Amino acid sequence: MYVHIDCNSYFASCEIATRPGLEGKPVVVANDDGNGTGVILALSAEAKALGLKRGIPLFKVRDKLKADGVVVCKADHYKYRSISENIMQCVLEQGIVQDFVQYSVDEFFGTLPVEEPAEVRRYVTMVKDLIWEQNHIPVGCGCSQTYTLAKVATHFAKHYRGYRGVCVLTPDKRERALSLLKVGDVWGVGRQNRRHLEGAGIVTALDLANAGQEMVSRLLNTAGMRTWNELRGIPAVTLSNHERQKSISHSHSFPVMITDREGLASELRSFVSRCATTLRRQGSLCSMVTVFVNTNRYRDDLPQYNNGVSVRLAKPTADTTELLHTVGNMLDQIYRKGYQYKRAGVILGGIVSDEGHQLDLFTVEADERRRRLMEVADGINRRFGRNSVAFGI
DNA sequence: TCTGGGGTCCTAGGACCC
DNA sequence: TCTGGGGTCCTAGGACCC
Numbered sequence: 001m002y003v004h005i006d007c008n009s010y011f012a013s014c015e016i017a018t019r020p021g022l023e024g025k026p027v028v029v030a031n032d033d034g035n036g037t038g039v040i041l042a043l044s045a046e047a048k049a050l051g052l053k054r055g056i057p058l059f060k061v062r063d064k065l066k067a068d069g070v071v072v073c074k075a076d077h078y079k080y081r082s083i084s085e086n087i088m089q090c091v092l093e094q095g096i097v098q099d100f101v102q103y104s105v106d107e108f109f110g111t112l113p114v115e116e117p118a119e120v121r122r123y124v125t126m127v128k129d130l131i132w133e134q135n136h137i138p139v140g141c142g143c144s145q146t147y148t149l150a151k152v153a154t155h156f157a158k159h160y161r162g163y164r165g166v167c168v169l170t171p172d173k174r175e176r177a178l179s180l181l182k183v184g185d186v187w188g189v190g191r192q193n194r195r196h197l198e199g200a201g202i203v204t205a206l207d208l209a210n211a212g213q214e215m216v217s218r219l220l221n222t223a224g225m226r227t228w229n230e231l232r233g234i235p236a237v238t239l240s241n242h243e244r245q246k247s248i249s250h251s252h253s254f255p256v257m258i259t260d261r262e263g264l265a266s267e268l269r270s271f272v273s274r275c276a277t278t279l280r281r282q283g284s285l286c287s288m289v290t291v292f293v294n295t296n297r298y299r300d301d302l303p304q305y306n307n308g309v310s311v312r313l314a315k316p317t318a319d320t321t322e323l324l325h326t327v328g329n330m331l332d333q334i335y336r337k338g339y340q341y342k343r344a345g346v347i348l349g350g351i352v353s354d355e356g357h358q359l360d361l362f363t364v365e366a367d368e369r370r371r372r373l374m375e376v377a378d379g380i381n382r383r384f385g386r387n388s389v390a391f392g393i
Numbered sequence: 394t395c396t397g398g399g400g401t402c403c404t405a406g407g408a409c410c411c
Numbered sequence: 412t413c414t415g416g417g418g419t420c421c422t423a424g425g426a427c428c429c
Contacts, residue, residue, distance in 0.1 A: 030397090031397050038395090038396090041397075056396090057395065057396040060395085075398095103428090104400090107429075189427090190427050191427095192427085193427085221404080222403070223402075223403070223426080223427075245399095245400075247401085251397090297396090298395095298396060310422095343397095
């Protein structure tokens with residue numbers, strides 16, 4: 001029996017759990033404090049009831065937020081990650097769920113060694129209650145024969161009060177449940193594939209499950225075939241372990257457009273410093289760097305320019321000073337005078353473990369003093385907060 | 394005035410090998 | 412007229428996820 005656990009309105013729930021006085025109030029979390037360029041990322045149930053939606057730019061609803069007394073919180077991703085780790089930890093210690101893995105910051109998968117629906121329900125309710133008691137985060141739980149069907153079950157757990165947050169989707173109820181679910185709400189069916197499927201008359205999840213293999217493989221790719229199997233109760237999805245990220249990126253849309261090279265360079269330096277910190281935290285080195293810049297795509301009155309460049313490094317590194325230097329050179333390749341830049345970012349790729357990586361022909365001994373400098377800087381920032389020390393350029 | 398940020402996987406086509 | 416055949420690896424772009 002596969003189990004899926006999904007935190008409700010996660011970012012908003014984290015704020016309510018950690019800031020006194022927010023309970024029962026309409027709360028939205030935005031990637032900004034509400035004065036700049038943010039959009040709504042998450043909403044409490046009370047905020048949803050006001051008709052607010054995820055993805056709306058704050059400036060469009062500024063008056064409504066004020067009139068309805070909505071609390072706007074700035075997203076704190078460090079907080080959300082740390083609460084997520086606590087949830088992970090408490091479920092692992094409880095020991096009911098097996099093969100427990102984190103799928104995203106607010107979702108978890110696992111298995112249960114029991115099959116009988118009432119018993120499954122009892123176990124999963126214990127897990128749900130434990131998460132609430134220890135973290136004050138409400139969750140929805142779904143159980144079924146495959147990961148995808150477990151996510152379908154979670155959908156029902158969240159949308160029908162009668163389930164009280166736990167839905168066990170047994171084979172005899174599978175068809176009925178799938179007939180009530182739009183095909184676009186199935187895990188793995190995005191906007192593009194939904195259009196293809198609907199064009200072929202496949203509208204509900206049940207239509208997809210009952211479609212012929214040939215038709216499905218023509219309309220979707222191999223990932224789509226896995227989804228098709230899972231909907232029919234045949235496990236086909238394997239969760240890769242994400243112990244080490246394969247790419248690390250930071251990017252940002254600027255509240256005020258930037259025109260000069262130095263302005264962009266300064267942003268990119270801060271992005272790459274943060275990437276390098278993450279890189280070292282997970283014990284990795286990167287061997288590829290990508291830098292990109294974009295103008296404002298919403299302003300058709302302004303000339304548009306979007307460009308990016310990637311370089312492969314001679315040897316993998318996690319050294320901030322080295323990456324700062326690289327990024328500066330890369331910006332020179334793509335920076336053009338005369339544009340108003342709205343967004344820029346850095347992506348580190350080609351990530352390898354920092355032990356036993358391939359040295360190139362010309363590598364002398366690694367610079368021990370530089371490595372220790374990074375270690376000390378990371379240590380200070382861990383202890384006294386991010387950006388307590390940074391690289392002056 | 395103001396429109397997010399961070400990921401993974403798959404595939405087609407090109408470059409290269411013998 | 413006729414222009415080999417069988418591979419691997421890498422990358423960019425597009426699909427998906429949260």
